[in-house]
Amino acid sequence: VTADESRILRDLTQRLVEAEATIAALLSGQIDAVVDPASKTPVLLGEAQRALRASEERYRRIVETTNEGIFTTDVEATITFVNRRLAQMLGYPIEEMLGKTLRDFLPGGAADVTTLPPRGEISDDEVSEEAEVRLVRKNGSGVWAQLNRSEIRDSEGKIIGSLAMVTDRTRHRSDQTALRESEMRFRRLADSGIIGITIARLGGQVIETNDAYLNMIGFSRSDLSLGNRLLTDLTPPEFRHFNERAKEQLLTLGFARPWETESFHKDGSRISLLVGVAMLEDGKYIAIMSDITERKHAEAAHLRAEESLRRKEEQLRQGQKMEAVGRLAGGVAHDFNNVLSVILSYGELILEDLKPADPLRIEIGEIHKAASRAAGLTQQLLLLSRQKVIEPKVVDLDEVLSSMRTMLERILGEDVKLLVTMTSSSGARVRVDESHMEQVILNLIVNARDAMPRGGTLTIETSNILLTKEYISKHGPAKDGPHVMMSVTDTGSGMDRETQTRIFEPFFTTKEAGKGTGLGLATVFGIVQQSGGNIAVESELGTGTTFKIYLPRVDAAVDSPQIMTLPARLRGTETILLVEDEEAVRSVTMSILRRQGYHVVPAQHPGEALLICERHQGAIDLLLTDVVMPQMSGPELAKRLAEMRPSMKVLCMSGYTDEAVLRHGVLGMDAFLQKPITPARLTRKVRDVLDGARAARATCPPPAD
Amino acid sequence: MPNAKTRAVLRLRLYVAGDAPNSLRALSNIKAICASHYPSRSELEIVDVLEQPGRAFADGIIVTPTLMKLAPLPVQKVIGNLSDIGQVLLALATK
Numbered sequence: 051v052t053a054d055e056s057r058i059l060r061d062l063t064q065r066l067v068e069a070e071a072t073i074a075a076l077l078s079g080q081i082d083a084v085v086d087p088a089s090k091t092p093v094l095l096g097e098a099q100r101a102l103r104a105s106e107e108r109y110r111r112i113v114e115t116t117n118e119g120i121f122t123t124d125v126e127a128t129i130t131f132v133n134r135r136l137a138q139m140l141g142y143p144i145e146e147m148l149g150k151t152l153r154d155f156l157p158g159g160a161a162d163v164t165t166l167p168p169r170g171e172i173s174d175d176e177v178s179e180e181a182e183v184r185l186v187r188k189n190g191s192g193v194w195a196q197l198n199r200s201e202i203r204d205s206e207g208k209i210i211g212s213l214a215m216v217t218d219r220t221r222h223r224s225d226q227t228a229l230r231e232s233e234m235r236f237r238r239l240a241d242s243g244i245i246g247i248t249i250a251r252l253g254g255q256v257i258e259t260n261d262a263y264l265n266m267i268g269f270s271r272s273d274l275s276l277g278n279r280l281l282t283d284l285t286p287p288e289f290r291h292f293n294e295r296a297k298e299q300l301l302t303l304g305f306a307r308p309w310e311t312e313s314f315h316k317d318g319s320r321i322s323l324l325v326g327v328a329m330l331e332d333g334k335y336i337a338i339m340s341d342i343t344e345r346k347h348a349e350a351a352h353l354r355a356e357e358s359l360r361r362k363e364e365q366l367r368q369g370q371k372m373e374a375v376g377r378l379a380g381g382v383a384h385d386f387n388n389v390l391s392v393i394l395s396y397g398e399l400i401l402e403d404l405k406p407a408d409p410l411r412i413e414i415g416e417i418h419k420a421a422s423r424a425a426g427l428t429q430q431l432l433l434l435s436r437q438k439v440i441e442p443k444v445v446d447l448d449e450v451l452s453s454m455r456t457m458l459e460r461i462l463g464e465d466v467k468l469l470v471t472m473t474s475s476s477g478a479r480v481r482v483d484e485s486h487m488e489q490v491i492l493n494l495i496v497n498a499r500d501a502m503p504r505g506g507t508l509t510i511e512t513s514n515i516l517l518t519k520e521y522i523s524k525h526g527p528a529k530d531g532p533h534v535m536m537s538v539t540d541t542g543s544g545m546d547r548e549t550q551t552r553i554f555e556p557f558f559t560t561k562e563a564g565k566g567t568g569l570g571l572a573t574v575f576g577i578v579q580q581s582g583g584n585i586a587v588e589s590e591l592g593t594g595t596t597f598k599i600y601l602p603r604v605d606a607a608v609d610s611p612q613i614m615t616l617p618a619r620l621r622g623t624e625t626i627l628l629v630e631d632e633e634a635v636r637s638v639t640m641s642i643l644r645r646q647g648y649h650v651v652p653a654q655h656p657g658e659a660l661l662i663c664e665r666h667q668g669a670i671d672l673l674l675t676d677v678v679m680p681q682m683s684g685p686e687l688a689k690r691l692a693e694m695r696p697s698m699k700v701l702c703m704s705g706y707t708d709e710a711v712l713r714h715g716v717l718g719m720d721a722f723l724q725k726p727i728t729p730a731r732l733t734r735k736v737r738d739v740l741d742g743a744r745a746a747r748a749t750c751p752p753p754a755d
Numbered sequence: 756m757p758n759a760k761t762r763a764v765l766r767l768r769l770y771v772a773g774d775a776p777n778s779l780r781a782l783s784n785i786k787a788i789c790a791s792h793y794p795s796r797s798e799l800e801i802v803d804v805l806e807q808p809g810r811a812f813a814d815g816i817i818v819t820p821t822l823m824k825l826a827p828l829p830v831q832k833v834i835g836n837l838s839d840i841g842q843v844l845l846a847l848a849t850k
Contacts, residue, residue: 078835092805
């Protein structure tokens with residue numbers, strides 16, 4: 051075989067292989083289209099045909115449902131297709147339009163747009179032509195239409211016709227009419243008095259303004275015209291930078307983002323405005339202004355209300371914190387008082403026994419002093435926890451201050467001048483525990499003195515004031531109504547805000563370690579709150595501090611001070627049943643009482659006490675019992691023994707007093723003794739109770755210090 | 756020379772009929788094969804016979820889908836939707 055024959059053979063084999071592959075593909079349904087070699091047109095098969103039909107159907111639907119009129123022409127500009135919308139637009143049946151040219155739908159003379167420019171060359175970019183034409187309907191009326199045309203090319207790129215989209219612009223024309231109406235409405239708005247409108251030069255000279263704006267600012271038109279007053283002059287200085295920014299935006303963007311500002315009113319007051327501006331021609335701009343003064347006021351009021359709420363929450367939190375710390379402190383104080391009872395009592399007993407010249411006297415004295423200080427501290431803790439028995443009575447603060455004056459001057463020293471200004475003759479009567487009030491004054495004075503190490507002036511002032519609801523909403527939980535205000539002002543170092551918010555916290559102190567307990571102001575806070583009052587502080591660094599205490603004023607007469615009749619003798623021979631679960635306290639109590647000649651029967655717990663009461667032959671004159679004990683409380687025990695021994699007096703003692711104990715006290719106790727006990731207080735109290743002094747009922751002496 | 760083989764660029768032309776189902780399947784198949792076996796070494800041209808029936812005639816294409824391997828030579832054709840990957844790879848492999 052020749053080379054040619056070999057090539058032909060290879061080609062034939064190749065075509066045979068392809069033919070086989072084609073048949074196989076056809077049989078397995080992998081063929082979409084067959085290209086007919088004669089007509090060079092592809093014929094779609096089966097599924098492909100259906101898919102194409104579906105695709106054509108989609109396009110047909112788009113063409114038929116679009117709001118645009120569509121038609122196609124051949125190269126002679128003869129219309130070959132018209133969609134329903136276009137036929138509808140022109141009022142012709144579709145078939146009447148086919149075969150015509152666009153020229154047939156134009157008024158005479160406008161022939162230019164009917165044919166495409168001759169373009170023989172093959173070009174990739176499709177030229178789209180736009181024109182606005184007036185088409186004539188079948189009934190002779192006109193339609194304004196926007197025409198967008200593009201060429202249709204065949205697969206070789208040759209132009210075979212054109213496609214045109216026809217948009218009905220009649221509606222657009224009526225839009226312009228609507229714009230004119232809108233302008234009319236705008237003018238009416240301008241005249242309505244709701245919105246201020248001003249046209250001015252960029253320099254601020256007013257050219258034109260409406261009445262609404264004049265009403266807002268109170269000026270007359272002639273006040274503003276002729277450049278008498280520039281718009282910028284009406285802007286308070288702190289808002290002028292907004293004007294500058296707006297001017298920049300006007301020049302770059304042609305408008306400025308609306309902003310809130312203030313403007314002077316003719317009467318000197320200020321109004322709040324929302325302003326928007328837009329550039330006009332020739333360096334002029336238009337400003338639209340809305341008066342938002344009322345809205346601003348409402349917003350400010352809202353902010354104030356929120357601030358007041360926040361304050362109240364803070365006060366509440368502070369109160370809760372104090373209570374938590376107070377409860378803890380109360381618990382500690384209870385145990386502490388038992389220990390102190392023992393130390394103080396033995397200290398006193400030993401001192402009694404020692405010869406006057408005994409060298410041990412000094413040491414024992416120091417122990418006793420230290421324990422006394424600890425007892426004072428414990429009292430403060432109890433006050434804080436509001437678990438100390440308080441004895442409120444009507445006192446006159448002016449009188450309290452007067453009686454303390456000498457002492458206060460001594461505490462303040464020579465460098466600090468004390469000024470006391472009292473209320474007028476009306477007096478400053480409040481219902482408080484007098485000893486507590488004294489402590490409040492002392493604590494404040496000591497703090498004030500420490501704030502003025504190089505001297506200064508301390509002013510104490512009392513006055514009668516009426517607390518308004520407004521004040522209370524700002525400053526805290528007090529009742530409205532007549533109050534006595536006592537202020538303590540120093541000219542000392544003052545406090546920063548951070549310190550001011552914390553001064554009433556227990557254990558917060560600014561004093562050096564060892565100098566302050568951090569309980570002073572916390573105690574003051576506790577006492578004032580307990581008395582139904584309120585305390586406020588104002589302070590400025592370097593200027594000084596003022597504490598103001600508000601206490602509800604009472605009209606009742608001042609309670610006459612109780613006459614403390616000293617018992618003629620402190621000794622006795624009566625029988626005392628002592629119930630105390632704490633052994634050290636029990637034995638020291640026993641020692642104290644036996645030294646005074648009493649016959650003491652000790653019991654470790656209420657059960658033992660019951661037994662003793664049943665078996666004891668002689669009389670038992672007094673039940674001296676602890677309050678808080680494991681199985682049974684002191685008052686409960688007293689109640690059970692009351693039937694058995696009705697004439698037996700009861701004296702309860704406790705280092706820990708809650709309201710429940712107090713209520714019990716009123717019902718079952720003849721007297722109450724606050725721990726820590728000391729020989730002097732115990733013997734006096736026992737004697738009082740045995741002698742039936744009614745005045746001693748449910749009272750407790752001032753804390754030992 | 757395995758290096759020369761791997762460097763050779765594969766030029767392909769796929770004839771399709773619009774969005775017809777087998778044409779779409781063939782297109783996605785050949786794209787997947789190129790991506791996994793000839794990454795960044797293949798060029799694929801797609802010719803729609805509905806738009807350009809003249810080119811199909813010139814290439815002697817009778818049915819779609821048909822894949823033509825133009826380079827490296829010799830020219831090879833694969834007819835059908837190209838779901839038989841083994842057959843496609845065999846046709847594309849340089850002899």
